[in-house]
Amino acid sequence: MSDETGTGTPSTSPAPGPRPEEIRFFGTSWVDHSGGYALRRAAVGVGALLAAVAGCFVLRFAYQGLAIADVGAFVNVLVVVMFAICSAFAFNRTWSGFSQRPDPERQASLRGFLTIGFVGVLAAHALRCLTEAPGEKLRRQEYETAREQFERRTTRRTRNPSKKAPGKSGKKRA
Secondary structure (H helix, E strand, O other): OOOOOOOOOOOOOOOOOOOOOOOOOEEEEOOOOOOOOOHHHHHHHHHHHHHHHHHHHHHHHHHHHHHHHHHHHHHHHHHHHHHHHHHHHHHHHHHHOOOOOOHHHHHHHHHHHHHHHHHHHHHHHHOOOOOEEEEEEHHHHHHHHHHHEEEEHHOOOOOOHHHHHOOOOOOOOO
């Protein structure tokens, strides 16, 4: 018998129980740190850092465009402060999102801030990759909790209660 991909190898049935959630760029390799996990983590960290640096250059060119347009000191300061605040806010939201699930509605309403503060998001990803895959701790915690609950549910009953032997109902006869 072959698996669904048609490679000709026999398919194995997946283990029962909860499945780990995939993380972008890592798949499920974060569970056992296999499949080039360390290399992927380094690549994602370096990539995020390079993207943040490239973003800073783009912002610098935009600032130089404002200076050439001579829009005034107030607008220049306003733009710099706006990007600084949005980047700090985006960093904080992204960093806290690695340890707890963000509210989807609130996340959608803050999408503009996160887009403007993209440098903060990229910096948070680059820094998190120094210790783990971004979001690994949260997903590991959820996965282990789900595994424990699954184990408790499956080990609670060892036999089918409807197949009790007659006369073994637990009641004493006089």
